[in-house]
Amino acid sequence: MVRKFFGTDGIRGRANSFPMTAEMALKLGAAAGRYFRRDGKNGHRVVMGKDTRQSGYMLENALTAGLTSTGMNVLLLGPVPTPAVGYLTRSMRADLGIMISASHNPADDNGIKFFGPDGFKLSDDAEAEIEAILENDFQLAQPQNIGRARRIDDGRHRYMEYAKTTFPQGLRLDGLKVVIDCANGAAYRAAPDVLWELGAEVIALGVNPNGQNINLGVGSTHPEAAQRAVVENGADIGITLDGDADRVMIIDEKGRLADGDQLMALLAGRWADAGRLRGGALVATVMSNLGLERFLTGRGLRLERTAVGDRYVVERMRGAGFNLGGEQSGHIVMTDYATTGDGLIAGLQFLAAMAESREPASSLVEQFEPVPQMLKNVRYAAGADPLSRPAVRAVIADAETRLAGTGRVLIRKSGTEPLIRVMAEAEDEVLLKDVVSGIVAAVESAA
The missing domain is CATH 3.40.120.10 (Alpha-D-Glucose-1,6-Bisphosphate, subunit A, domain 3)
Known part of the structure; x- marks a missing residue:
């Protein structure tokens, strides 16, 4: 329908x-x-x-x-x-x-x-x-x-108590200094409190909402403030959530950002080693990096790709019985724990890996070498359909030919905003930039 x-x-x-x-x-x-x-x-x-x-x-x-x-x-x-x-x-x-x-x-x-x-x-x-x-x-x-x-x-406290049950029993966060950026959004009270109750020293950002500052210069889409806070405070890790806390990005102790692909790779590897990765597969979208797919293949695991949107990830997971999936943007879906992406619980899983392995965040966030990837957004007017223009289709077809065997092109409309998302991956970064700029110029002209 x-x-x-x-x-x-x-x-x-x-x-x-x-x-x-x-x-x-x-x-x-x-x-x-x-x-x-x-x-x-x-x-x-x-x-x-x-x-x-x-x-x-x-x-x-x-x-x-x-x-x-x-x-x-x-x-x-x-x-x-x-x-x-x-x-x-x-x-x-x-x-x-x-x-x-x-x-x-x-x-x-x-x-x-x-x-x-x-x-x-x-x-x-x-x-x-x-x-x-x-x-x-x-x-x-x-x-x-x-x-x-x-x-x-x-309601908030019920959720907080449940979130804590997903952290390994008997394990604590004593001695860990954690920067948590709540984007002035929905988790501004729940996330810092959960981390503190588990024993962490908490440095909280984005916890003063005023109705107008949600995601404004803070959170997973603007992690720069959290990156600075990690370095300036000598923190062990930074966790950045978005406005409704269903996505997360991780920052290591050096201030470097790790996206959802790296977090999924870490969890997939750990869960596979523990015999709890159902189906031997991770479910992710067409946006996830080719490097993630190569990492999983090297571990004898599979990457199941879906259309963009965590709802489609969840549908594939439920339909095939998988229990781990997500998006590069930071939606991490763990159906053993939650019915949708959960930034706080995903962050707790990363913290559990740190506490159990006694390794710094920097050694856990680099699970694979990403293939160079470039994403550009082009806004278009209501009623316009740039992707239907013959000139645009011709430029996209040429790009696919140039990247055949060495990379890929993905062009799609956003499901939430009037944007055309132009994404490409290639080992040759010069070729990558040339291909993306060519498509963007064609779409802008048509839009």
Whole structure:
């Protein structure tokens, strides 16, 4: 089924502009409530969390109104990480989970993500059915069946206690100095507290949200502040999260940044050695570096590639029984622990590797030599379709021919922003730059 409003990670856009308006959120909440109350019974419940964006108040209230109008009972968690919503949806036996967040996007954007009763993100088909309900008339609840809403004050603490159970029992972080950058986002309280309770000396950044500073110069998409803090404070490691804490980047004691590919390589190797990597494979997207694939092959493991988006990684993992996957951008999915990417739990897994091996972060973050990779984003106007232009297709075809056997080209539209993402890999960096600049110029001309 074709989806009109949902992208690769829910519905997302500029706050107070369609589709991120209060009116749309109200209708969307009512449509989702109608979808989950198809049996006509009362007592259905939804848990709802949000990050720290100012527009979250507006969307939270509008969604609540829509959901209760169709008879859903709403449990409001307040600011919590996205993976906490997935966990609590299942833990609290809810029918639906909702996270209000635009993840790593600027504060002026916002988004809405849905989770099913199993804690996993809704399928494309389920989202399409909700859209179909949204665009048609449907019956609201009778007055006596209107839902209720209430605050859940301990949702964050429930998630924190669970996160600590994923760290090896009996192991502590005593003696480790950890910089944690929470991007002024959803984990600004949970992440530093968990690390401190496990024994680490914590240096916290990005923990003063004001509604407008989420991801602003901090977090996994802007790690420079955390890199400086690691070096200046003589820290053993830096952990940088994004606005909703479902992705992570690791910084070693020298201030060098390691992306999701390196973290996945470390975990895949350790889990394979321990006999716990199910299926002998790691699931990652087409964006992951060719060096990761070569590393896994050398270990007798496989790399299963999917379309971009952690939802597609999770679908492949669940369909084939794999338990480790993720994205280069830092979404690390460990279905033994979580239903979606979880930056805090992934960070704890890296810290466990440090504590158990007694090796510095620098020796753990360099699992493989990456193949030179270049990614450029080209913004295009609404309604434009640069990739359909013959001139653009010709330039892309020429690039593929030039890189045949020595690299690869990947051109795609972003699922969350009006961007064309131009990515290429090649051992020859001069050729790589030439190929990417040629494609970018052609797309910019067409856009």
